[in-house]
Amino acid sequence: xxxxxxxxxxxxxxxxxxxxxxxxxxxxxxxxxxxxxxxxxxxxxxxxxxxxxxxxxxxxxxxxxxxxxxxxxxxxxxxxxxxxxxxxxxxxxxxxxxxxxxxxxxxxxxxxxxxxxxxxxxxxxxxxxxxxxxxxxxxxxxxxxxxxxxxxxxxxxxxxxxxxxxxxxxxxxxxxxxxxxxxxxxxxxxxxxxxxxxxxxxxxxxxxxxxxxxxxxxxxxxxxxxxxxxxxxxxxxxxxxxxxxxxxxxxxxxxxxxxxxxxxxxxxxxxxxxxxxxxxxxxxxxxxxxxxxxxxxxxxxxxxxxxxxxxxxxxxxxxxxxxxxxxxxxxxxxxxx
Amino acid sequence: xxxxxxxxxxxxxxxxxxxxxxxxxxxxxxxxxxxxxxxxxxxxxxxxxxxxxxxxxxxxxxxxxxxxxxxxxxxxxxxxxxxxxxxxxxxxxxxxxxxxxxxxxxxxxxxxxxxxxxxxxxxxxxxxxxxxxxxxxxxxxxxxxxxxxxxxxxxxxxxxxxxxxxxxxxxxxxxxxxxxxxxxxxxxxxxxxxxxxxxxxxxxxxxxxxxxxxxxxxxxxxxxxxxxxxxxxxxxxxxxxxxxxxxxxxxxxxxxxxxxxxxxxxxxxxxxxxxxxxxxxxxxxxxxxxxxxxxxxxxxxxxxxxxxxxxxxxxxxxxxxxxxxxxxxxxxxxxxxxxxxxxxxxxxxxxxxxxxxxxxxxxxxxxxxxxxxxxxxxxxxxxxxxxxxxxxxxxxxxxxxxx
Numbered sequence: 232x233x234x235x236x237x238x239x240x241x242x243x244x245x246x247x248x249x250x251x252x253x254x255x256x257x258x259x260x261x262x263x264x265x266x267x268x269x270x271x272x273x274x275x276x277x278x279x280x281x282x283x284x285x286x287x288x289x290x291x292x293x294x295x296x297x298x299x300x301x302x303x304x305x306x307x308x309x310x311x312x313x314x315x316x317x318x319x320x321x322x323x324x325x326x327x328x329x330x331x332x333x334x335x336x337x338x339x340x341x342x343x344x345x346x347x348x349x350x351x352x353x354x355x356x357x358x359x360x361x362x363x364x365x366x367x368x369x370x371x372x373x374x375x376x377x378x379x380x381x382x383x384x385x386x387x388x389x390x391x392x393x394x395x396x397x398x399x400x401x402x403x404x405x406x407x408x409x410x411x412x413x414x415x416x417x418x419x420x421x422x423x424x425x426x427x428x429x430x431x432x433x434x435x436x437x438x439x440x441x442x443x444x445x446x447x448x449x450x451x452x453x454x455x456x457x458x459x460x461x462x463x464x465x466x467x468x469x470x471x472x473x474x475x476x477x478x479x480x481x482x483x484x485x486x487x488x489x490x491x492x493x494x495x496x497x498x499x500x501x502x503x504x505x506x507x508x509x510x511x512x513x514x515x516x517x518x519x520x521x522x523x524x525x526x527x528x529x530x531x532x533x534x535x536x537x538x539x540x541x542x543x544x545x546x547x548x549x550x551x552x553x554x555x556x557x558x559x560x561x562x563x564x565x566x567x568x
Numbered sequence: 569x570x571x572x573x574x575x576x577x578x579x580x581x582x583x584x585x586x587x588x589x590x591x592x593x594x595x596x597x598x599x600x601x602x603x604x605x606x607x608x609x610x611x612x613x614x615x616x617x618x619x620x621x622x623x624x625x626x627x628x629x630x631x632x633x634x635x636x637x638x639x640x641x642x643x644x645x646x647x648x649x650x651x652x653x654x655x656x657x658x659x660x661x662x663x664x665x666x667x668x669x670x671x672x673x674x675x676x677x678x679x680x681x682x683x684x685x686x687x688x689x690x691x692x693x694x695x696x697x698x699x700x701x702x703x704x705x706x707x708x709x710x711x712x713x714x715x716x717x718x719x720x721x722x723x724x725x726x727x728x729x730x731x732x733x734x735x736x737x738x739x740x741x742x743x744x745x746x747x748x749x750x751x752x753x754x755x756x757x758x759x760x761x762x763x764x765x766x767x768x769x770x771x772x773x774x775x776x777x778x779x780x781x782x783x784x785x786x787x788x789x790x791x792x793x794x795x796x797x798x799x800x801x802x803x804x805x806x807x808x809x810x811x812x813x814x815x816x817x818x819x820x821x822x823x824x825x826x827x828x829x830x831x832x833x834x835x836x837x838x839x840x841x842x843x844x845x846x847x848x849x850x851x852x853x854x855x856x857x858x859x860x861x862x863x864x865x866x867x868x869x870x871x872x873x874x875x876x877x878x879x880x881x882x883x884x885x886x887x888x889x890x891x892x893x894x895x896x897x898x899x900x901x902x903x904x905x906x907x908x909x910x911x912x913x914x915x916x917x918x919x920x921x922x923x924x925x926x927x928x929x930x931x932x933x934x935x936x937x938x939x940x941x942x943x944x945x946x947x948x949x950x951x952x953x954x955x956x957x958x959x960x961x962x963x964x965x966x967x968x969x970x971x
Contacts (some may be wrong), residue, residue, distance in 0.1 A: 388970075388971055395970045396971060397970065399899050399901070399902065399920075399921070399968035399970060400921060400968065400970075400971045401917045401918055401921045401951060401967070401968055401969075402966075402967060402968075403684070403965050403966060403967075404966070406965055407819075407962055407963060407964060408815075408816075408896055408914050408916045408959075408960075408961075408962025408963070408965065408967070409814070409815035409816035409818075409819045409961065409962035409963065410815070410819060410962070411914050411962065411967075412816065412866045412894045412896050412914045412962050413754075413816075413819050413820065413828075413866070415894045415912050415914060416754060416864045416865075416866055416892065416893075416894040417752070417827060419864070419892050419912050420752045420863060420864045424911050424912055425912060426910075426911055426912050426913045427915040427968075427969075428899070428903060428913040430903050430906040430910075470900070470901070496874060498764055537873060538873050538901075541902060541904075541906075543901075
């Protein structure tokens with residue numbers, strides 16, 4: 232079994248806060264808590280917590296290159312306990328490694344920002360807030376790492392003792408949904424409310440209105456699945472995993488035949504006849520000409536908002552929003568279907 | 569109302585020669601192939617649109633599936649014969665790619681790991697595979713398929729008339745339900761899709777376009793008033809058979825006067841088109857439930873995405889009207905919509921989970937899946953492709969749990 236271990240500067244023995252801005256380093260064999268894992272560590276990767284936080288992209292490129300060169304059977308990160316910066320680095324690296332097919336085990340406090348950063352991609356052993364729980368944590372991490380390295384599938388979080396990853400796995404309940412619904416309702420009517428689905432949807436407060444549209448750059452964003460004819464980038468009709476950006480150029484209208492609608496949730500006949508009804512470039516161009524909107528952002532943004540889990544939509548929104556903000560866009564016309 | 573449902577076990581029925589004597593001549597079909605498959609056979613059915621239980625109205629066979637096939641006459645009364653343990657399964661691919669159809673693959677595996685994800689792995693299936701003529705439109709073809717499926721279901725059951733059934737179940741229901749000491753009144757808010765052609769549930773043969781929430785009798789649900797022409801995600805469909813044998817309607821009827829008072833069924837449209845339409849329908853459904861004196865309601869869902877918003881708004885409207893609710897919802901990776909009032913949800917499974925690879929000996933319905941993979945060797949298949957696997961009326965026992 233080939234294991235790689237990630238530690239921050241402190242646990243790798245490179246120094247405390249004074250070394251927190253140290254760039255990624257790799258060490259042969261085990262270091263610090265890696266020696267207590269009881270599994271053979273081929274390489275220890277380390278990075279200063281501040282460096283990771285301030286140069287995340289740069290740190291990840293280096294760490295992931297080393298990791299993919301090494302081709303380990305498993306990556307272990309931490310334990311990072313309650314540490315925010317260290318936990319974030321562990322969770323982020325774990326997520327990226329797991330998405331590259333490397334099984335990953337972290338150990339951290341359930342409220343660490345690393346849990347959120349891992350996005351369910353890694354197995355996380357819950358720990359206490361500080362190093363006092365090291366002794367009880369290491370054997371659990373080692374056991375999961377050994378099994379993952381052997382290609383074993385792990386059981387449920389309850390059985391195995393890792394934090395739920397947010398997956399929704401199917402099981403047979405032993406009673407039909409109908410029977411459970413009747414039971415659940417009778418229970419609720421007698422004061423016992425239960426549910427099989429807990430949703431943690433956030434609430435988006437409407438932002439204040441644009442101060443003066445005549446001075447703003449406006450961007451067109453849609454979930455209507457409007458793409459250039461032929462769908463060159465293969466936007467899915469449902470459950471899109473990405474959004475796309477297409478230049479508008481000098482066009483003042485979305486020409487029929489030049490664009491098509493690939494949204495799988497409604498009859499697209501009318502949309503294909505006039506793609507302006509998905510991305511209202513015709514009206515917005517007119518308003519720009521009249522001076523009622525300052526200017527139009529150079530590209531429109533599109534995805535299919537059909538069967539998309541809220542977590543994915545939220546991510547799309549954050550990514551598009553960030554890009555538009557950096558481009559100086561002050562207002563967005565978001566056309567939904 | 570009182571309905572007698574007389575059961576004739578499929579083992580005692582000669583399906584084969586009855587089927588052999590049937591004609592399928594129709595200008596909308598180029599071909600209709602028939603097959604009978606049994607549970608446990610190494611067979612995968614593909615392009616499955618719907619399944620219906622063979623039924624016939626004894627006193628008036630012409631009124632079987634009233635409106636959708638037969639004479640318009642109220643369903644839910646008199647005697648209906650059923651072939652127990654059988655289903656007529658319609659398989660077809662649509663002729664015109666006028667809208668994205670490739671998300672709508674419908675499968676039934678008669679054995680293997682997918683068999684647990686459909687009621688139709690354990691029924692003897694009369695499989696009808698339809699091929700359209702060249703020039704026929706999706707809508708004309710679909711209407712012919714739907715009618716033929718129901719006709720075969722009726723004509724297969726016709727041979728039971730005059731014979732002694734294995735057993736007879738008697739169902740009764742009165743609006744408001746059966747009163748009993750302190751029993752809570754419960755309404756069933758049954759969502760029925762109406763999104764346009766190919767996405768329609770039919771009530772007495774008509775779609776629910778423009779429909780507002782309406783009280784129907786639970787015995788009508790069991791007796792063929794509702795038929796399926798809705799071909800969204802197969803797992804999230806409410807197939808005709810699921811209405812005819814609804815575990816929820818049967819469960820509520822069985823509990824009526826004992827554990828609860830089954831106040832009635834309110835048919836609600838799914839896929840109301842505008843925000844106003846959705847709010848109005850939700851409000852009117854809650855209002856009807858109130859008028860039935862319901863203190864609790866079970867809110868079902870049909871298909872997904874947009875229709876989940878109808879479910880959630882209906883839950884909210886009921887809770888705001890003081891009616892406690894339970895919603896039945898399938899998951900698509902997660903929930904598509906949610907309101908904080910939905911504090912009691914039954915999960916009927918995650919359609920995005922995969923079922924392990926399986927290699928059937930035989931494929932019926934079409935050798936190539938709608939996404940282009942060979943049906944006999946297509947690798948793991950998502951649960952969403954299995955007919956009725958996550959039916960949001962709660963007929964199966966699947967549920968999703970957090971890992």
